[in-house]
Amino acid sequence: MRFIEGHRPSHDLTYDDVFLVPGRSAVESRFGVDLSTFDGTGATIPVVVANMTAVAGRRMAETVARRGGLVVLPQDMAPDAVAEIVGWVKARHTVWDTPLTLEPGDSVADALNLLHKRAHGAVVVVDGDGRPVGVVDEGALAGVDRFTRLQDVLDERVVTVTLGTPSREVFGLLHGGSQRVALGVDGDGVLRGVLTELGALRAEVYAPAVDADGRLRVAAAIGVNGDVRAKAADLLKAGVDTLVVDTAHGHQEKMITALHAVRSLEPGVPVVAGNVVTAEGVRDLVEAGADVVKVGVGPGAMCTTRMMTGVGRPQFSAVAECATQARALGKHVWADGGVRHPRDVALALAAGASAAMVGSWFAGTYESPGDLHRDEAGRLYKESFGMASKRAVSARTRSDNAFDRARKGLFEEGISASRMRLDPARAGVEDLLDSITAGVRSACTYAGATTLEEFHGRAVLGVQSAAGFAEGRPLPAGW
Numbered sequence: 001m002r003f004i005e006g007h008r009p010s011h012d013l014t015y016d017d018v019f020l021v022p023g024r025s026a027v028e029s030r031f032g033v034d035l036s037t038f039d040g041t042g043a044t045i046p047v048v049v050a051n052m053t054a055v056a057g058r059r060m061a062e063t064v065a066r067r068g069g070l071v072v073l074p075q076d077m078a079p080d081a082v083a084e085i086v087g088w089v090k091a092r093h094t095v096w097d098t099p100l101t102l103e104p105g106d107s108v109a110d111a112l113n114l115l116h117k118r119a120h121g122a123v124v125v126v127d128g129d130g131r132p133v134g135v136v137d138e139g140a141l142a143g144v145d146r147f148t149r150l151q152d153v154l155d156e157r158v159v160t161v162t163l164g165t166p167s168r169e170v171f172g173l174l175h176g177g178s179q180r181v182a183l184g185v186d187g188d189g190v191l192r193g194v195l196t197e198l199g200a201l202r203a204e205v206y207a208p209a210v211d212a213d214g215r216l217r218v219a220a221a222i223g224v225n226g227d228v229r230a231k232a233a234d235l236l237k238a239g240v241d242t243l244v245v246d247t248a249h250g251h252q253e254k255m256i257t258a259l260h261a262v263r264s265l266e267p268g269v270p271v272v273a274g275n276v277v278t279a280e281g282v283r284d285l286v287e288a289g290a291d292v293v294k295v296g297v298g299p300g301a302m303c304t305t306r307m308m309t310g311v312g313r314p315q316f317s318a319v320a321e322c323a324t325q326a327r328a329l330g331k332h333v334w335a336d337g338g339v340r341h342p343r344d345v346a347l348a349l350a351a352g353a354s355a356a357m358v359g360s361w362f363a364g365t366y367e368s369p370g371d372l373h374r375d376e377a378g379r380l381y382k383e384s385f386g387m388a389s390k391r392a393v394s395a396r397t398r399s400d401n402a403f404d405r406a407r408k409g410l411f412e413e414g415i416s417a418s419r420m421r422l423d424p425a426r427a428g429v430e431d432l433l434d435s436i437t438a439g440v441r442s443a444c445t446y447a448g449a450t451t452l453e454e455f456h457g458r459a460v461l462g463v464q465s466a467a468g469f470a471e472g473r474p475l476p477a478g479w
């Protein structure tokens, strides 16, 4: 990465401060770009979902891994819950989405409660043996009494195929037809998965992030308090594919001790640690055993650290400096926090990160763990909250005595309740992944790069004013 002539910045920059300059390119198609990461995590797209309770759960983990990204389960989950989720994710099909199922005697209300759990938008009605008898979607349920049984409203004209059917063929079966999903069944006719037309297309465009046994990958986080070695051992036993050691101030002795404890287990999976924003921080964490260093103090959407403390660093410069140091040591960085547009991911990669970590943006999707709400105007939203907010700290310290809890509660560095709206045009996390990967693929071709390493090598940046940034925004309503 380099800056264009005359643009060497005299102060630290954030994503909005910079732009990418197009360069001569021999890349003929955006599909000629390989988005695989190079940091040992096995992700085939450079997107990691942040270890936030409002963002990362089992449905998020399954859905994002199927598209090649990695989800980090939060440190506040009980170890047995993590183990259960890891096992569950690894038992998911790598092409077919997990169906929502009910039985013919269940009610329309039951189906309405389930529908928004997954973006595919269909509930499959199955018999007692798990064989499909019909499908209901939102359209079929609209205006129907909530106590009506599903057997009276289901659509029996299902598209049923065997699980081995090529995705392209499934796409063809659904295209132009009236059915929302194809049902994938095993040799006994038992329902194993569903695929929409868009899902079938995505299955051809993305490659799932899979472990050596071909199962979906999933990561999990631990903090720096308590018996770090035992906690890490539990996660490794549960089968996590990447271990993240996470605390607000990653450049502290406690983190270094924690990393030594994790290393002593010879984990055999990449170890990620953070957060830091300086080259010295990277050096110390790499020396203590980190393979990937998480970069970002204060850019997060739920984060009040900079307002509370004045501490932090504009994220683009933090990532650029830390990535340069990590690369010199043969290691990597994840750019954590502050991603609001696909361009931010492209800029983090140009700065040298191997992946960008996204939290709050993904809280506003069907796949995040929170309940779906409607605001006064009828728009769908979910609640998000920071991991250093009163809400998260009070949950984390549940088992402490009242005095210690109250004492911890004084240090609030995050928002407890924020509304993340579901964009009606992009309400599923895969819709957001589509737009991020489209943006990054395109950015690579503007730079003449076919891999993320080439992109970092060839990227040319400039510094812009606030007016420069504003000029780049679309104006949907004219001026």
Ligand SMILES: NC(=O)C1=CN([C@@H]2O[C@H](COP(=O)(O)OP(=O)(O)OC[C@H]3O[C@@H](n4cnc5c(N)ncnc54)[C@H](OP(=O)(O)O)[C@@H]3O)[C@@H](O)[C@H]2O)C=CC1
Residues within 6 Å of the ligand: 051, 223, 224, 225, 246, 247, 248, 249, 252, 254, 275, 296, 297, 298, 299, 300, 303, 305, 337, 386, 387, 388, 408, 411, 413
């Ligand atoms: N990237 C970012 O900008 C930030 C991220 N977060 C996220 O919030 C979550 C909770 O993290 P965290 O608050 O570290 O909680 P943890 O439960 O991990 O505890 C952090 C430990 O470090 C000690 N500590 C020392 N200095 C600090 C400091 N300046 N800030 C916080 N702890 C400090 C704390 O002791 P004691 O409580 O006695 O002081 C505590 O023992 C993590 O997921 C983290 O990533 C939080 C803030 C900033």
Ligand SMILES: Nc1nc2c(ncn2[C@@H]2O[C@H](COP(=O)(O)O)[C@@H](O)[C@H]2O)c(=O)[nH]1
Residues within 6 Å of the ligand: 050, 051, 052, 275, 296, 298, 299, 300, 301, 302, 303, 304, 305, 336, 337, 338, 339, 357, 358, 359, 360, 361, 385, 386, 387, 388, 389, 413, 414, 415
């Ligand atoms: N200072 C705080 N930082 C937080 C908190 N909760 C999460 N985070 C950090 O934000 C990123 C995600 O950023 P986003 O812009 O995509 O939401 C996450 O990975 C943490 O590093 C918090 O309460 N305080």
Ligand SMILES: [K+]
Residues within 6 Å of the ligand: 298, 299, 300, 301, 302, 303, 304
């Ligand atoms: K912030």
